[in-house]
Amino acid sequence: MTEAEKQYGFWCSEPYFDQETRDELKEIAGNAKEIEDRFYRSLEFGTGGLRGVIGAGTNRMNRYTVRKATQGLANYILKEKAQKKGIAIAYDSRRMSQEFARETALCMAANAIPAYIFPSLRPTPMLSFALRELGCTAGVVITASHNPAEYNGYKVYWEDGAQITAPKDKEIIQEVNAITDFAQVKTMDLEEAKKAGLYREIGPEMDDRYIEELKKLVLSSEEIKRQAKELKIVYTPLHGTGNLPVRRILKELGFEQVYVVEEQELPDGNFPTVPCPNPEDKAAFCLALELAREVDADLVLATDPDADRLGIYAKDKQGEYQSFTGNMSGMLILEYLLSRKKELGILPENGAVVTTIVSGKMSVPITKNYGVKRIETLTGFKYIGEQIKWFERGHSQEFLFGYEESYGCLEGTHARDKDAVVAVMALCEAAAYYRDKGISLCEQMEKLFAEYGYYKEDLCTVTKKGQNGAKEIADGMEQLRAQTPESLGGFRVLRVRDYRTGKIMVKETGEVLETGLPVSNVLYLDLEQDAWCCIRPSGTEPKIKFYAGVKGESMEDGEMKLKKLMDAADFL
Secondary structure: OOHHHHHHHHHHHOOOOOHHHHHHHHOOOOOHHHHHHHHOOOOOOOOOEEEEEEOOOOOOEOHHHHHHHHHHHHHHHHHOOOHHHOEEEEEOOOOOHHHHHHHHHHHHHHOOOOEEEOOOOOOHHHHHHHHHHOOOOEEEEEOOOOOOOOEEEEEEEEOOOOEOOOOHHHHHHHHHHOOOOHHHOOOOOHHHHHHOOOEEEOOOHHHHHHHHHHHOOOOOHHHHHHHOOOOEEEEEOOOOOOHHHHHHHHHHHOOOEEEEOHHHOOOOOOOOOOOOOOOOOHHHHHHHHHHHHHHOOOEEEEEOOOOOOEEEEEEOOOOOEEEEOHHHHHHHHHHHHHHHHHHHOOOOOOEEEEEEOOOOOOHHHHHHHOOOEEEEEOOOHHHHHHHHHHHHHHOOOEEEEEEEOOOEEEEOOOOOOOOHHHHHHHHHHHHHHHHHOOOOHHHHHHHHHHHHOEEEEEEEEEEOOOOOHHHHHHHHHHHHHHOOOOEEOOEEEEEEEEOOOOEEEEOOOOOEEEOOOOOOOOEEEEEOOOOEEEEEEOOOOOEEEEEEEEEEOOHHHHHHHHHHHHHHHHHO
């Protein structure tokens, strides 16, 4: 009998697991492949938390794996003697999100750690905001972000409002992995937790404080007033958490023509109208674009289920809707913020823009043009949030903007994670400002390309599912390290950055430099002609990703160069 079969038998017979769980497992009796997949391992608690398919089993997202993760986090908080400040909890619209959030709160309460929980779904950035407002030690948000409906997840934040980073991430993982018996996991009755003051609902005043912080960031109030009645905006929350806060901030700023996609307005964890609730996916915009054509909208916006990512389309001169990548929308907002702050005389001398190594490089000439420092981090917005903490502690830089290629950005420091609500606000503000000057967002984007260069980027993702997937990905990375190419897609390799060793090798001279960033299983190739590519396994999914970017002399030149580079990704 395999270990997976033993675990299966234990879950089927052990009274600790509820009848619903045992019934679900009995339905797969005799299905060796399914049993193996559900039980061949424990769902891995990674550097950001958990993410997996919802269902019964050790390799699934369920109340028992959530409790185990929470007990490990609770043990860490107790070791840090930080339990009195408590923990904040939020959740999105996915299946089982509310149940998992409640299980998290009751496990914390059973460990005498006060749990502050939102009474209904909220965007991820509001968790980041609330835990700092409440002065909590940590935070948890139940979400699988933009993944398909069968997934859910569990993300951990620390007192600075950002997702956990080194060394705390590894230390918390050790505590979670140390729990080998479900009998070690504590929980308590909801009413008892409430009576003990250990289960506390976060009131609506938190929403008010969040919205007020966003409104403080507005730079062009007069332009908004002049254009708010004319600018037409179509918005879809894709059945997620963005509906109420996005509509509220737009309404309070004065935008009057906001049209919400009715079929996607209400929360629904099955995401029935889209193949995947991902604003990076053009298929997610089908209904929104239909409505946009019907009302002749200027902008079409979509946020993912936990409202930390924003996708956009904008109408061009011909009346057609053009999609914007995350890098493009990030550059629109960045250039708008820097130019407006300079125009108003409030651009700080020590301002900083933070991005990731796999994000677009147009920010290099933009930040240089405005005399602003540009800082690169590893992939993941938690590293951008971490930089804000260092800025504040060292009084070194003033954070202006952070962005990553995966449709996430942050203006302001109210949150320490990407925030699609503030991104909607900033983008609509920019649209009103440029409209006041007689140009559309499409025309402004064309101006940026003409001024700074035709930067183009793309991403290729290869999924390796099942038990052997992780091994295939690991073997592929080792092979690439052992046989790093001299050229890729016709571009000569100038430097090889291996973030696992922390070393940069200069090909021409053999010189070895330091990356200056934390250890991570990532390879990055600096190529000639300002091109680049990066290969990294996903930290939360069985995928390996190939990022690439080029700088063209024209749009056609950029597209041609990028195609050559992406065609070279067939070695993955």
